[in-house]
Amino acid sequence: MIRRIRLVVLVARPAVIILLAMFAGVGLAQAGHAADKALLARTLVAVTGFLLFSVACNDLADERIDRVNLPGRRPLVTGAASRREFTIIGVTAGATALAASATLRWPAVIVMACGLALSAGYSLRPVRLADRGAVASVVLPACYVAVPYLTGIFAARAFVRPDEVFLLAGLYLGFIGRILLKDFRDVRGDALFGKRTFLVRHGRRWTCAFSACCWLAGTVVLLTAVPRATAVLAVAEAGCLTGAMALLAALSRPRGARRDEALITAIAIIGRGMILLLLAHLSMVCAGWSAFRYDAVIGMLGIVTAGQAASMVRHGPITRRMIPVEDQLAAHREILVGSSSSGLTSSRADPETAGPT
Amino acid sequence: MKPGPLSDYSPSAEPPLRSIWAVIGIVLAVVLVIGGLAFVGAMVLAVAGMNHWASNK
Numbered sequence: 574m575i576r577r578i579r580l581v582v583l584v585a586r587p588a589v590i591i592l593l594a595m596f597a598g599v600g601l602a603q604a605g606h607a608a609d610k611a612l613l614a615r616t617l618v619a620v621t622g623f624l625l626f627s628v629a630c631n632d633l634a635d636e637r638i639d640r641v642n643l644p645g646r647r648p649l650v651t652g653a654a655s656r657r658e659f660t661i662i663g664v665t666a667g668a669t670a671l672a673a674s675a676t677l678r679w680p681a682v683i684v685m686a687c688g689l690a691l692s693a694g695y696s697l698r699p700v701r702l703a704d705r706g707a708v709a710s711v712v713l714p715a716c717y718v719a720v721p722y723l724t725g726i727f728a729a730r731a732f733v734r735p736d737e738v739f740l741l742a743g744l745y746l747g748f749i750g751r752i753l754l755k756d757f758r759d760v761r762g763d764a765l766f767g768k769r770t771f772l773v774r775h776g777r778r779w780t781c782a783f784s785a786c787c788w789l790a791g792t793v794v795l796l797t798a799v800p801r802a803t804a805v806l807a808v809a810e811a812g813c814l815t816g817a818m819a820l821l822a823a824l825s826r827p828r829g830a831r832r833d834e835a836l837i838t839a840i841a842i843i844g845r846g847m848i849l850l851l852l853a854h855l856s857m858v859c860a861g862w863s864a865f866r867y868d869a870v871i872g873m874l875g876i877v878t879a880g881q882a883a884s885m886v887r888h889g890p891i892t893r894r895m896i897p898v899e900d901q902l903a904a905h906r907e908i909l910v911g912s913s914s915s916g917l918t919s920s921r922a923d924p925e926t927a928g929p930t
Numbered sequence: 931m932k933p934g935p936l937s938d939y940s941p942s943a944e945p946p947l948r949s950i951w952a953v954i955g956i957v958l959a960v961v962l963v964i965g966g967l968a969f970v971g972a973m974v975l976a977v978a979g980m981n982h983w984a985s986n987k
Contacts, residue, residue: 588985591976598969613969717987755986834984841985845977849970853962856970866965873958874974880951881981890984 580654584628584662585621593620593721595848596744600725602855603737603800609729615676616728619685620721622670627692627716629663634696634703641762674724681727688720703768710771714748739798744848747791750784750817751844754824754837781825788817792847799851805868806854809875813847816882835889839882846878952978 597620598613606612632639632649633656639647648654667689674685694700695712703709722741726733756763756772757780763770772780792814796807817840824836853874857867955978962971 587976588980588983589987591973591980592987595973598973607969608966610968751987758986837986838984841987842981844987845981849973849977852973853967853970856967860966862965870958870962873954877951877955877958877978880954881978884951885981891982 577658580648580658581625581662583648583653584625584632584659586624586628589628589717590621590624592845592848593624593717595845595852596718597721597725598852599740599744599848599855600722601728602725602852602859603722603740604726604729605859606729607856607859612677612728615673616721616725619670619673619677619681619724622666622668622673623685623688623692623720623724625666626663626670626689627696629659629666630693630696631703633659633663634698634701638759638762638766638768641765642759677724677728678731680731680733681724684720684723684727688716692716705769707771710749710753714745714752717752718745718748736798736800740795743791743793743795743798745791746787746794747844747847750787750791751841753780753784753787754840756780757824757833757837777827778825781821785818785821788814788821795847795851799854801858803854803867803871805871806850809850809871810847812875813843813850813878816879817843820882820886831889835886838890839885842882842885843878846874846882849878850874952982955979955981 594617597616598607601607601609601613601616632647636647636649636656639650643650645651649656649659670685670689671682674681691712695702695709695716702712719741722744723733726737753771756770757777759768759770760772762768764773771783775783792810796802796810799806820836820840820843824833824840827833850871853870854867857870862870955974959971959975959978962968962974
């Protein structure tokens with residue numbers, strides 16, 4: 574039982590679930606129900622089910638690619654779970670997402686059903702949008718942004734206003750700019766298995782340039798659409814955008830996989846910080862916080878985001894200690910022949926071969 | 931030779947600056963929770979906590 578619970582937590586991917594929860598919170602706050610805990614709980618159950626379904630589909634479909642890109646980091650690849658278990662998790666999560674969304678307003682069920690269908694089509698054959706380059710970069714953010722955001726809005730009421738759609742467009746554009754960068758990590762396996770991602774097709778510089786355009790457009794649209802935007806919020810968001818642009822410029826020059834990973838993670842930190850700023854803004858406006866407290870929180874959030882991104886660029890991410898199978902076998906061989914050296918401290922990334930061309 | 935930043939060297943100890951940002955994030959989260967914005971506080975806490983790890987989203 575504990576093993577299965579642990580498996581579900583692994584499948585949920587904590588970083589992604591936090592992101593989707595923030596989008597759902599933004600939707601709920603946008604609809605004026607930031608403090609409604611019951612609505613929030615039901616929305617989060619639906620969104621969690623949606624994510625588990627999406628990840629189960631993706632991991633089942635990408636098992637071979639993940640063996641190359643993410644050795645030892647996916648439950649299906651490590652053998653921690655069987656394909657049958659993943660199928661059960663996926664079906665149960667999909668049904669839970671639909672059932673939870675049915676407790677909200679009726680459009681939430683339609684959004685969830687469309688999201689589940691789109692997510693399945695993204696990963697599974699014969700549709701398999703993941704192999705279609707630009708289409709994949711457009712569809713995946715739609716799943717990750719629109720489904721939780723609209724579920725959050727439709728948790729509170731059965732209609733969506735034009736300015737809320739405009740805000741969704743801003744979030745969506747910004748997320749496209751970030752999701753394009755995920756392909757840097759996966760470039761080896763993607764190229765090997767013919768997955769024609771934007772990076773594989775157009776290379777590093779064009780990917781960074783296109784990402785920068787999406788970041789810029791997304792931030793402008795977001796600041797235009799956000800209700801009761803303040804100067805402090807605009808300065809904080811613009812500062813985050815400037816930082817992201819500088820990091821993208823650095824990423825456009827190849828300097829090894831370890832540096833790429835640090836830069837992309839720093840960009841992701843800034844992206845999360847921008848959504849958090851928006852969520853805090855909407856929630857504080859909804860709760861009627863004073864201008865002083867509002868400015869202090871937004872300012873601190875901006876500073877923490879900038880500090881963590883700068884720290885990430887300087888030090889890189891914390892490295893998981895893991896031993897690739899090849900290194901374990903090499904170590905065993907060395908022990909058997911009496912060698913004193915071993916490869917037991919290998920990190921997970923190959924710095925030279927993982928970088929795209 | 932001492933490895934420079936962003937080499938494949940993986941330090942065993944947490945860089946102190948990273949911990950400082952995490953602590954500030956925790957304080958901010960507590961302030962938000964006390965102020966009645968529990969969900970925003972939880973998100974700040976979660977984001978500040980996971981910002982040490984590699985992530986592309």
